[in-house]
Amino acid sequence: MMRTLLVLGTGLALVGSITLSSDSATLTTTTIExxxxxxxxxxxxxxxxxxxxxxxxxxxxxLSQTTNVLYLNNTNATGAYYAKLVVxxxxxIANLPALVIGIDNGTQNAQIVGTLGSLTQTSGQxxxxxxxxxxxxxxxxxxxxxxxxxxxxxxVYAADDTSESAYVITSLxxxxx
Amino acid sequence: xxxGAIFVTIGFLMLAAAGAIAAVTVTSSSTxxxxxxxxxxxxxxxxxxxxxxxxxxxxxxxxxTSFEGTFKGRAGGDATVKNVTQIxxxxxxxxxxxxxxxxxxxxxxxxxxxxxxxxxxxxGTLDHKATSPILTFTIPAGMTYTMNxxxxxxxxxxxxNGDSADVxxxxxxxxx
Numbered sequence: 214m215m216r217t218l219l220v221l222g223t224g225l226a227l228v229g230s231i232t233l234s235s236d237s238a239t240l241t242t243t244t245i246e247x248x249x250x251x252x253x254x255x256x257x258x259x260x261x262x263x264x265x266x267x268x269x270x271x272x273x274x275x276l277s278q279t280t281n282v283l284y285l286n287n288t289n290a291t292g293a294y295y296a297k298l299v300v301x302x303x304x305x306i307a308n309l310p311a312l313v314i315g316i317d318n319g320t321q322n323a324q325i326v327g328t329l330g331s332l333t334q335t336s337g338q339x340x341x342x343x344x345x346x347x348x349x350x351x352x353x354x355x356x357x358x359x360x361x362x363x364x365x366x367x368x369v370y371a372a373d374d375t376s377e378s379a380y381v382i383t384s385l386x387x388x389x390x
Numbered sequence: 391x392x393x394g395a396i397f398v399t400i401g402f403l404m405l406a407a408a409g410a411i412a413a414v415t416v417t418s419s420s421t422x423x424x425x426x427x428x429x430x431x432x433x434x435x436x437x438x439x440x441x442x443x444x445x446x447x448x449x450x451x452x453x454x455t456s457f458e459g460t461f462k463g464r465a466g467g468d469a470t471v472k473n474v475t476q477i478x479x480x481x482x483x484x485x486x487x488x489x490x491x492x493x494x495x496x497x498x499x500x501x502x503x504x505x506x507x508x509x510x511x512x513x514g515t516l517d518h519k520a521t522s523p524i525l526t527f528t529i530p531a532g533m534t535y536t537m538n539x540x541x542x543x544x545x546x547x548x549x550x551n552g553d554s555a556d557v558x559x560x561x562x563x564x565x566x
Binding site for chain 1: 429430431433437438441443444446451455456457458459460461462463464465466467468469470471472473475498499502541543545551552553554555556557558559560561562563564565566
């Protein structure tokens with residue numbers, strides 16, 4: 214009898230499980246402006262609301278000359294950021310036998326490259342933006358057939374470091390016609 | 391003869407005693423001791439918790455069963471912070487972990503998620519925009535997973551979106 218009871222007791226101990234619940238984490242979000250902002254530079258460009266949605270328009274034939282279309286400013290007074298461009302959508306690329314879009318932080322750094330009507334490079338390497346620095350997004354070597362429009366939409370990454378431990382993505386659209 | 395009578399008497403007494411013992415109810419007692427041990431699955435601060443560009447006032451509760459913090463979104467931006475917080479299994483056996491959260495309905499917050507990672511491998515994502523945010527996964531014995539936070543905010547109509555995109559939410563953890 215005793216042995217039977219012991220076996221039953223052991224069996225009961227193995228049935229089911231214990232669930233432990235913790236107190237809930239308390240999460241609060243706040244919203245601030247992006248520290249890396251796009252601002253109007255050339256005619257036809259706009260930094261958009263909060264400097265987070267840049268647009269630029271280039272009209273006419275551009276032959277091996279640089280057009281600075283937007284500012285890409287690091288508004289953080291004490292900390293550097295790293296920025297890069299990544300194409301998310303495009304149209305009318307066949308109208309562009311040649312194209313380079315880049316970030317100029319004192320040195321031109323090509324990010325997006327197109328040749329013979331196709332994009333051969335759709336993202337760039339991170340470029341350092343010093344604290345409180347004014348940088349530029351430029352277009353060069355863009356050759357297009359007049360009256361035909363090409364549009365390139367990009368994500369602008371602003372990261373703490375090149376390993377992307379933290380980053381913010383904003384949007385940029387450049388139209389060439 | 392007298393000796394024989396004595397033996398018989400003793401025999402009866404012994405039988406009577408035995409009968410008396412059989413009728414005694416024996417009460418035994420057990421000693422139960424309780425103690426408090428750390429929870430088997432705990433939160434821990436990750437490297438991203440001290441990134442003041444994105445996270446403010448991160449703190450763990452005493453027993454690491456909850457945390458609190460303020461997470462800074464960017465108006466018109468999609469912010470990701472890696473390894474903000476961690477989940478640790480301190481046991482020698484695997485645990486089933488369930489994360490559950492409150493829904494964020496603020497339309498200006500277009501994405502608010504926690505992605506649980508085992509190094510570069512994604513274990514799962516908890517979506518605060520879902521109707522009933524929940525994520526269940528198994529964490530092996532002694533393993534630590536990291537949690538990346540993503541907060542995407544609409545551009546808004548003001549200079550910095552004002553306070554209209556600020557939200558409060560909770561994130562609960564249970565283990566079994």
